[in-house]
Amino acid sequence: MKLTAVALLSTAVLLLGCTQPSGSDNTATPTAQFTLHPIGKVVKEQGRTLIVLDPKYQPGLLGVDKLTHITVLYWFDRNDTPEKRAILHVHPRGNKNNPLRGVFATHSPVRPNLIAVSRCKIISVKDNIIEIEQIDAFHNSPVLDLKS
């Protein structure tokens, strides 16, 4: 595993062409990669929209019942392919009449790191479940984080 990690890191360094990353080199990018573990998922059932956390994360909800809104970070899991993550230009809102724009100037669900951010109105909090008014996510979308 260690050898594999070293090999991967070496490859990344070669690919990025930054053998000496430094703060003052404006072309250098960190070569690290980071791992996300879903904390729960979006559940849409019987006209309700729920954020259902894995019970082990339930302590993290302490105080969420005092909030009116919550920021939900979720993963655009249907787009998690190397091809879609390489797309950098899109027609905003998927409408080909809209001129091409860079993904970083949009909220497009295709982008290199497939993180969605959505501000949601809280209806109720019970145990490991937050009922929200609505979210522009699919049923079963993996939830990554919640913020006040």
Place this chain on the structure above:
Amino acid sequence: MKLTAVALLSTAVLLLGCTQPSGSDNTATPTAQFTLHPIGKVVKEQGRTLIVLDPKYQPGLLGVDKLTHITVLYWFDRNDTPEKRAILHVHPRGNKNNPLRGVFATHSPVRPNLIAVSRCKIISVKDNIIEIEQIDAFHNSPVLDLKS
């Protein structure tokens, strides 16, 4: 590697206790994990604050020069340890006089998935570099995503 992957998956399934994830089971959580690759980094130098993208992502900035503000997602890389990612209760703003609260009811930089979200005022855009007014991130913080 395949065996390792199978072993990890099996462990994850056992840990989560969800052998049959389904939409109607409110205790089930996706067992997947997702990988993030930094698209750039925060550079703070000579009183300026820059988002410096890896040049390969520069096409994604098309149209960012038309925006006044941008949402920057970055990684709290200094807290990327299993111990810190397991913290679910914090004293808001690191002040022990503030009663403990769940991380999901705060903006704490310790949380299971270390994603920061910050809305920033754009000063200028040139090539692969966005100058912003300020950001509550460290020099060299890895940048994950940008959104309008």
